[in-house]
Amino acid sequence: MLNNDRLLLLAELARLGSMREVADELGTTTSTVSQQLAVLAKEAGTALTEPDGRRVRLTPAGRRLARHAVTILAAVEAARLDLDPSAEPAGTVRVAGFATAIRRSLLPIVAALPSRHPALRVLIHEHEPAEVLQLLAGDRVDLGLTYDYNLAPAPLPDTVEATALWTSEWSLGVPAGRAGRAVQGSALEVFRHFEGTHWLVNSRNTADDDVVHTVAAMAGHTPLITHRADSLDLIQDLIVAGLGIGLLPADQPTIPGVTLVPLRSPDVTMRAFAVTRLGRRAWPPLAVLLDLLTTPAH
Structure with missing residues (x-):
């Protein structure tokens, strides 16, 4: 059986790109991350990482398992919150979006987070919609803020889901x-x-x-x-x-x-959207941010 703590390490490696960043994010050591991922590879019965110069990268199997890990961990966290509604969502949500949406929708939320959700952190990247979708496709951000116009609707890939904002x-x-x-x-x-x-x-x-x-x-x-x-x-x-x-x-x-x-x-008419990868919205930190974005008064 795959261990959830080790799945978290794998998901974080896919998100952050290096064992050192994973260790810093989770408050552990690089050697511990490496050892636990080696154990996870034995549990999975296949290599999950491979050398990439002085670093490591995920193998195709590692990338697939990392995608499953996000879904599994989100489901576990959702179940935990269902049993304990008072539990505080914790984690870092990476957001990429266009400047107007960042100023209008995101910054007021970020300013209020320390008092409302102190364990939730937001990283902001300014990008145009096509760039945002590429970052989402590569799992390099968790949430995208995009736009189109009523006279030029932009098709979205079937790997994402969008919520209208304003x-x-x-x-x-x-x-x-x-x-x-x-x-x-x-x-x-x-x-x-x-x-x-x-x-x-x-x-x-x-x-x-x-x-x-x-x-x-x-x-x-x-x-x-x-x-x-x-x-x-x-x-x-x-x-x-x-x-x-x-x-x-x-x-x-x-x-x-x-x-x-x-x-x-x-x-x-410009139309703004919050866009996520399919199956990710149940992750509590992301769910909280989406709820705040879609609430009329923040």
Whole structure:
């Protein structure tokens, strides 16, 4: 029979990547981790690790067992909590997400964790949705914060499950004084008004690029996309400099020199999601974080 404590060591090795980090995380020694994983390999009847330079890496069998270990340990922890509802979830949740969701949804939760769940820790990585999904696929993060647009829905792999978090309306950012009569028109009329104007889109994600192409096609033309930037602040600076126009959140303040033109019929709506690997949501630290993220008032 496989030992749960040793399965935890294997799961942590898959998550953290080195025996030293596992030892530091669990408050033990590297030699103890190595010895216990060797015993686990005997219990499993197959090699679970192999040399990788001066470190070790999981074998294919080790990776498979590590995936099972996460599910097994989550089930054991869920059973423990069911029998003892007062037990405090403990562990480190690795989160990767886009900057707006980190600021809007995650940071208020993290600020409150020490008083509400002192044994739960969150590690934050800022990434665009495609990067987040790659990290989830590689089991390098536990929770992803992603987004798409209603006019450019992003398909998700069947290895993950998503929960809707919030939506926000987006407008068209243009240089002050250039909105003119476009402010009164539909999104298609707005796009026709600015036909031939240079467009600014995201450099690390194609979602807004897809939206711009979609609405422009509905308006009967192809957009002229020339500049790409990851930062919305930089997009605004480029607009003020007269280098183009671009999508901006309607509920956020703009800098002097930028005017927001509403986009209606069709509306442009960003949709934010919390994404996890299948079968992981029962892990108590992750379940707590998901519950806090999806609770209207944190």
